[in-house]
Amino acid sequence: xxxxxxxxxxxxxxxxxxxxxxxxxTAEVMHPWTSGGEAAAAKVFADQYEAAGGTWVDNxxxxxxxxxxxxxxxxxxxxxxxxxxxxxxxxxxxxxxxxMLRDVEAIATEEHWRDVLPQAIIDAITADGKIMAVPxxxxxxxxxxxxxxxxxxxxxxxxxxTWPEFFAAADKIRAAGYVPMAHGSNSFWDxxxxxxxxxxxxxxxxxxxxxxDRDPAALKDPKVVEAFETLGKLRGYVDAGSPGRLxxxxxxxxxxxxxxxxxxxxxxxxxxxxAGMTPGVDYGCSLFPGEEMVVMSGDIFVLPKIDDPxxxxxxxxxxxxxxxxxxxxxxxxxKGSNPIRNDVDVSSMDACAQHAxxxxxxxxxxxxxxxxxxxNDMLGAMADVITKFWNTPSMTPAEFATQLQAAxxxxx
Amino acid sequence: MPLLIRLxxxxxxxxxxxxTAVFVFGIFLGCLIWTCVISxxxxxLLPNTDFVGFAQYARLLTTERWIVSVQHMAVYGVAxxxxxxxxxxxxxxxxxxxxxxxxxxxxxxxxxxxLSFIVTGAVWQWLFxxxxxxxxxxxxxxxxxxxxxxxASPDTAVxxxxxxxxxxxxxxxxxxxxxxxxxxxxxxxxxxxxxGVSPAKTYLWxxxxxxxxxxxxxxxxxxxxxxxxxxxxxxMTQGGPGLGSEVPAKFVMxxxxxxxxxxxxxxxxxxxxxxxxxxxxxxxxxxYFRRGAR
Numbered sequence: 153x154x155x156x157x158x159x160x161x162x163x164x165x166x167x168x169x170x171x172x173x174x175x176x177x178t179a180e181v182m183h184p185w186t187s188g189g190e191a192a193a194a195k196v197f198a199d200q201y202e203a204a205g206g207t208w209v210d211n212x213x214x215x216x217x218x219x220x221x222x223x224x225x226x227x228x229x230x231x232x233x234x235x236x237x238x239x240x241x242x243x244x245x246x247x248x249x250x251x252m253l254r255d256v257e258a259i260a261t262e263e264h265w266r267d268v269l270p271q272a273i274i275d276a277i278t279a280d281g282k283i284m285a286v287p288x289x290x291x292x293x294x295x296x297x298x299x300x301x302x303x304x305x306x307x308x309x310x311x312x313x314t315w316p317e318f319f320a321a322a323d324k325i326r327a328a329g330y331v332p333m334a335h336g337s338n339s340f341w342d343x344x345x346x347x348x349x350x351x352x353x354x355x356x357x358x359x360x361x362x363x364x365d366r367d368p369a370a371l372k373d374p375k376v377v378e379a380f381e382t383l384g385k386l387r388g389y390v391d392a393g394s395p396g397r398l399x400x401x402x403x404x405x406x407x408x409x410x411x412x413x414x415x416x417x418x419x420x421x422x423x424x425x426x427a428g429m430t431p432g433v434d435y436g437c438s439l440f441p442g443e444e445m446v447v448m449s450g451d452i453f454v455l456p457k458i459d460d461p462x463x464x465x466x467x468x469x470x471x472x473x474x475x476x477x478x479x480x481x482x483x484x485x486x487k488g489s490n491p492i493r494n495d496v497d498v499s500s501m502d503a504c505a506q507h508a509x510x511x512x513x514x515x516x517x518x519x520x521x522x523x524x525x526x527x528n529d530m531l532g533a534m535a536d537v538i539t540k541f542w543n544t545p546s547m548t549p550a551e552f553a554t555q556l557q558a559a560x561x562x563x564x
Numbered sequence: 565m566p567l568l569i570r571l572x573x574x575x576x577x578x579x580x581x582x583x584t585a586v587f588v589f590g591i592f593l594g595c596l597i598w599t600c601v602i603s604x605x606x607x608x609l610l611p612n613t614d615f616v617g618f619a620q621y622a623r624l625l626t627t628e629r630w631i632v633s634v635q636h637m638a639v640y641g642v643a644x645x646x647x648x649x650x651x652x653x654x655x656x657x658x659x660x661x662x663x664x665x666x667x668x669x670x671x672x673x674x675x676x677x678x679l680s681f682i683v684t685g686a687v688w689q690w691l692f693x694x695x696x697x698x699x700x701x702x703x704x705x706x707x708x709x710x711x712x713x714x715x716a717s718p719d720t721a722v723x724x725x726x727x728x729x730x731x732x733x734x735x736x737x738x739x740x741x742x743x744x745x746x747x748x749x750x751x752x753x754x755x756x757x758x759x760g761v762s763p764a765k766t767y768l769w770x771x772x773x774x775x776x777x778x779x780x781x782x783x784x785x786x787x788x789x790x791x792x793x794x795x796x797x798x799x800m801t802q803g804g805p806g807l808g809s810e811v812p813a814k815f816v817m818x819x820x821x822x823x824x825x826x827x828x829x830x831x832x833x834x835x836x837x838x839x840x841x842x843x844x845x846x847x848x849x850x851x852y853f854r855r856g857a858r
Binding site for chain 2: 396
C-alpha cells in the first residue's frame, strides 16, 4: 500500500514536471512473450501499469525475430508503439544512433537507476552518457538443469563441480541407459553451448579476449584450445534425435527422466513449472562446472521518439512502473529470471534464482553473453562455424579456431 | 469510327485492369528494384543509401554458408524436379488406365499438395526422427539395418527434404500430365496397336513427347518452388545438422532480421531472383517468341 502511494506521488511529479495534467496514458507495448509463463510475466507489467493509472494495450508477437521485424517496420513506418522489447546488447544501438529512440535519463537520474544496476548493463544501455532503455531482467544462461531421478539411478551422488567429474557423471548416466545430455542442435543453441563451455573452461578473461577483443592470439591459447576440445567431447553425449530438436522438447527429456541434464538458460524453469515441478526440489540446478559464474542476458524495453505529449507521459510512467522494485520481483518470479536491480529482496524467489543472485553479487562473477560484445551479424557468422564444428566430428580444434577467426573478420 | 468503337469496347477492361497494373508496377516491380538497390549499400539493421558497390556480393560469394546453401539448393532442386516428374508421370499413366475409383485415387494423390510445407515438414520430421520415427517402427517389425534417420546427418539431410517434398509435389505433376494424357489423340493408340508397338514404347516415344508443354510447366513451377524453398527447411531441419540443409532463402531470412544485415540479405535475394528469371526464360521464350514466329 505504501508502494502505491509512492507510485502516485512520483506520477504526480512526472505529470506536473511535463505540465501534462490530464494525459491519456494509453501504452501500446510490443513484446515476444506468448508462452504460458512468459504471458503471465507480461501480465504483471500490464496489471502494474493499469494500477498506476495507465491503459495497457498488449501487442504480443510470437517469436523474437518476428517481433523485432514488426518493431522495426512500425518505427520506420512512422507508427511506433509506446514501447517495444529488445534483448540487452548491441542490436538496439543502431536504432539509437539513427536517433529513433528517446532517452530515459531524467527518470533514471531521479530514481538513481545507476546505483542499483550492474555496470555491464549500464554500459550496454548508455549512449552519449544517457540511459536509452528500460532494463527489466537479468537472465542466467549457464544453468545445468538435471533430473534427480536419473542422477540417483545412475549412481551419480554429487552434482559435478569440475569438468572431469562432469564427464565421469555423464559416462555413468549413459551406462545406466539414459541420454546424458538433452540438446536440440541448431546454430543458435550450438553457439549457446559453445559460449558456456568457453567461459567455464578458459575463464572470463580469455572469454572476453576471444569474444570481445577477438584477439587472434587468444584463439591459440592452450586454455581456449582445451575449451574447444571439451566442446568436441560433449558431442558424444547427445542422442541421434538431437539435430533440429526444439529446446523445450529437450527440456522435456529431463522432465520425463529420459535424459540426465540440459544446459539451458533460466527460461527452462517455465517448462518445469508447467509440469508442476519446483526448482531445487523436484529437479536440480547447478551453475556450470568450474568457478561459479553467471553468464547473463536480459530483456530491455526501448521507447521510440513520438511527437505526442500523451505518449511521452505514458512512456515516462511505463519506465517508472517497469523498473519499480515491486514490479521487478513479481515479473521475474513469473518469467523465471532475476530482477535487474540489486536492491530487490529475492528471498521469496526459488532456490535457483536465489543462488544466481548470490553469485552475481560477487565482484567479477557476472559475465556478459556475446550479444553484449558483437553485432548480430558477427554472432550469426560465428554460430555458423560453431554448428559446423559441433556436427562435424572430424573437424579439429585448430581448424575450428581458424574458421572462427575468418568469421570474425568477415562480419561487420 | 471503328477505332472509336474499339476503344469504347476496351475502355471498361482498361479501367478494370488499372488497379492491377498499379499494384504490379508499383508494388511488385518497385520492391524488386528497391531490393536490388539496397543490395549495393552497406545497410545493416536499417536500410541506408551508403553505396558500397559489389562489396556485399563479394562477401556473399566467399561466405561458406551461402556456398553450401546454393549447392544444397541445386541438389535439392534437381532431385525434387526429376523425382516429382517421374512419380507424377507414373501416377498419371496409372490413372489413365481407366481404373475404377479414378476420382478417389486422384484426390488421394493430390491431397498432399493441399498441405503447406510447414505441415509436410513437421510430419516428415517425425517420420525421420531416429529415436521415434520410421526407424523404430521398422525395427519393431523386425526389419533391421535400414537407416532412415536421414535428418540426423549433415550428409543426408537434403535427401530427407527431397523425399518429403516429392511426396507433397508429385500429385500436382500428376494432375497437369493427366490433363495432357487425356488430350492425346486416341487414333495414336489404335495405330500403334495395329503396328504391334508395345504400350511402354508408345508412352516413351510418342505420348511423353506430346506432353512437353505440361512437363515444361511442371518444371517451371517446381523449379521456382525449389529456389525459394524455406518453410519446409524451417519445419524439418532448421537448416541443420550443422549447415547440412541450409538453403538460400533461409540465409536471406536470417540475415534480414535475426542477423540485422539487410545489405547482405538483399544481395542474396537478388541472386535468387536471377535464378528464378533463368528458370522462367524458357517458358517466356516458348510463349512469346515461338508463338510469334509461327
